Amino acid sequence: MSAPQAQPLVVIDSVVKRYGAETVLDRVSLNVGAGQVMVVIGPSGSGKSTLLRCLAGLEPIQKGRILVEDVVVSKGTEEAGPPPDAAAAGRLRHEVGMVFQSFNLFPHLTVMDNITLAPRRVRGMGKDEAEALAVELLRRVGLEDKRGVHPARLSGGQQQRAAIARALAMRPRIMLFDEVTSALDPELVGEVLKTMRELAEQGMTMLVVTHEMGFARDVADNVVFMDRGAIVERAPPDRIFSEPAEARTRAFLERLLEREGGNRRVR
Amino acid sequence: MGDLQFGQIIGYWPDLVDGILVTIKLSAVSVSLGLVLGLALALARYSGIPWLNWPAYAFIEFFRTTPPLVQIIWLYYGLPALVGGDLNAFWSAAVALGLNIAAFFAEIFRAGIAGIDRTQWQAARVLGLNLGDTLRFVILPQALRNVLPPTGTTVIYLVKGTALATAIGTPELLRVGQLISLETFRPVETLTIVAIAYFVLTYPIALAFQALERRFAVSRT
Ligand SMILES: Nc1ncnc2c1ncn2[C@@H]1O[C@H](COP(=O)(O)OP(=O)(O)OP(=O)(O)O)[C@@H](O)[C@H]1O
Ligand SMILES: [Mg+2]
Numbered sequence A: 001m002s003a004p005q006a007q008p009l010v011v012i013d014s015v016v017k018r019y020g021a022e023t024v025l026d027r028v029s030l031n032v033g034a035g036q037v038m039v040v041i042g043p044s045g046s047g048k049s050t051l052l053r054c055l056a057g058l059e060p061i062q063k064g065r066i067l068v069e070d071v072v073v074s075k076g077t078e079e080a081g082p083p084p085d086a087a088a089a090g091r092l093r094h095e096v097g098m099v100f101q102s103f104n105l106f107p108h109l110t111v112m113d114n115i116t117l118a119p120r121r122v123r124g125m126g127k128d129e130a131e132a133l134a135v136e137l138l139r140r141v142g143l144e145d146k147r148g149v150h151p152a153r154l155s156g157g158q159q160q161r162a163a164i165a166r167a168l169a170m171r172p173r174i175m176l177f178d179e180v181t182s183a184l185d186p187e188l189v190g191e192v193l194k195t196m197r198e199l200a201e202q203g204m205t206m207l208v209v210t211h212e213m214g215f216a217r218d219v220a221d222n223v224v225f226m227d228r229g230a231i232v233e234r235a236p237p238d239r240i241f242s243e244p245a246e247a248r249t250r251a252f253l254e255r256l257l258e259r260e261g262g263n264r265r266v267r
Numbered sequence B: 001m002g003d004l005q006f007g008q009i010i011g012y013w014p015d016l017v018d019g020i021l022v023t024i025k026l027s028a029v030s031v032s033l034g035l036v037l038g039l040a041l042a043l044a045r046y047s048g049i050p051w052l053n054w055p056a057y058a059f060i061e062f063f064r065t066t067p068p069l070v071q072i073i074w075l076y077y078g079l080p081a082l083v084g085g086d087l088n089a090f091w092s093a094a095v096a097l098g099l100n101i102a103a104f105f106a107e108i109f110r111a112g113i114a115g116i117d118r119t120q121w122q123a124a125r126v127l128g129l130n131l132g133d134t135l136r137f138v139i140l141p142q143a144l145r146n147v148l149p150p151t152g153t154t155v156i157y158l159v160k161g162t163a164l165a166t167a168i169g170t171p172e173l174l175r176v177g178q179l180i181s182l183e184t185f186r187p188v189e190t191l192t193i194v195a196i197a198y199f200v201l202t203y204p205i206a207l208a209f210q211a212l213e214r215r216f217a218v219s220r221t
Helices: A048-055 A086-093 A111-121 A127-140 A156-168 A186-201 A213-219 A237-242 A247-263 B013-047 B050-065 B068-083 B089-114 B118-126 B131-168 B173-184 B187-218
Strands: A008-019 A022-033 A037-041 A063-068 A071-075 A096-099 A174-178 A205-209 A222-227 A230-235
Touching: A008 A048, A008 A205, A022 A048, A022 A063, A022 A205, A022 A230, A037 A048, A037 A213, A048 A174, A048 A205, A071 A086, A096 A156, A096 B118, A111 A127, A111 A156, A111 B131, A127 A156, A156 A174, A156 A186, A186 A205, A186 A213, A213 A237, A213 A247, A222 A237, A222 A247, A230 A237, A230 A247, A237 A247, B013 B050, B013 B089, B013 B131, B013 B173, B013 B187, B050 B089, B068 B089, B068 B131, B089 B131, B118 B131, B131 B173, B131 B187, B173 B187
Parallel strands: A037 A205, A037 A222, A096 A174, A174 A205
Antiparallel strands: A008 A022, A008 A063, A063 A071, A222 A230
C-alpha cells in the first residue's frame, strides 16, 4: 500500500524526553504523512510508549517540538521562546486519538455512554447526533448489539474495539495504538487487528506500536525500529524485514521471530 | 428503686420532637458542609500542588486529631472573644461539626480518588475532557462506589455526634432529654427513649447507604 507523501500530518522534531536523569527519548525526529500507517517496533524500554504518550500530550517534553497540521502542540520546556498557543494546541490535540494496551474504557458507563461522552462534552454535540455517530462507529467495529452493555460484560477483544470506536468518535486525524493486542488472549487478537486494518484501508493516519509482524508487513507503509530512545532505522516493511540496514535491527527481528517460532498464528 | 416508668416521659413528646428536629437540622447542615468542604480538601490534597496540598493537610490533621467537643466550645466562646461578633449555639455547633466531619470525609474521598486507576485519567485526557469533566463524569462516579460504605459510617457517627452540641446549650435531642430527666428525676427512662430516637434517626441512614451501594454495584456489570 502506498500513500501520498505530501506534507506531513505529524512532525516530531528533535524531541528529547527525560524522566529525572534518564533520557528516554534522545532527539527523536519522525514525520508521518496523511494517510500513512507507521509501525514502531523495538525492545522493551526503548521508548515506544513514551513517544506515543508525548504525541498524545500526556507527557511534557524537554526539548524539540511536536507539530500536528503545522501547529505546534508541544514544545520542549527547555526551549527558548513562548510556549505554544494553548487554545490552538488543545484544539489540535483532539485530532489525535489513542488506544492503550490496558482496556481503559470507563467501567461505570455503557458502551454507548463511553463513546458519546467526549463528543458531547468536548465537541458540544447533541445527544441524538452523538448517539447516531456512536451507532455508526459500533457497526464499523462490529459491536452494534453491545451499545447498552457495560465494559465488564465484553471480552477483551470487544473492549479494545469499543475503545477504538470511542477514540474515533472524536473524529481524529491520526490514531495512536500502543500494543493494543498485547494483553489479549491469542484468539481475540485477530478481530482487533482486522478493525485496525479496515481503519487503515479507509485512509486513517496511524502510528502503531506492535509486536504483530504480520500486521506490520501487510499494513504498514513504514516500519520504524527504536532502540534506547533513538530511531535506529526507518524503512518500508518488505525492506526492513528482508534486508535490515542496521545490525541492531536484524538482531531484534531474529529474536522476535525465534520467540514467535512454533506457535506462529496465521491470519 | 421503683419500676421503670416510661409513661411520664412519653408525655413530653412535643419537646422530644422539637429536639429531634434540631438534631436533624444540625446533622443536615454539618453533613452538607462536610461533604462539600471534604471534597474540596480531598482534591486539594490529591492535586499535589504544594500551596493547595499543605493548607489542606494542616486543616485535616488539626480537625481529625483534636476533640470535636473542644472545637464546638472553641467556636462558640473562643471565636467571638478573638474576632468579636456572635455565633448562636446552633450555628456554632453546626459549623464546628461540619469542619470536623469535613476532615474525615476528605481522607475518605482522597483514598477513593487515589483508588481509581491512572489509566482512567489518561483515557479522559486523550479524549480531550477537561479537568472538571474528567472528575464529574469519569473519576468521581467510580470513586463514589468505593467511598459509600465509609461515608455512611461517618454520617451516622456525625448524627450521634451532634449530641456534643449539648455542651453549649443547643436545644437538640440529648439536651431536651437532659432537661426532661432533670424535671422528672427519670434519667434512665428518658435517656433510653433518647437512645431509641437516635436509632430511629440513624438506622434509615444505614439502610439508605446499603441501598445505594447495591444500586451502584449492579449498574457496572
Ligand atoms: N512515568 C515514568 N517515570 C519514569 N520512567 C519512566 C516512566 N515511563 C517510562 N519510563 C522509562 O522510560 C523508558 C522507556 O519506557 P517506554 O514505556 O516508553 O518503553 P517501551 O518501548 O514502550 O517498552 P515496552 O515494550 O516494554 O512497552 C524505560 O526505561 C522506562 O523505565
Ligand atoms: Mg510500551
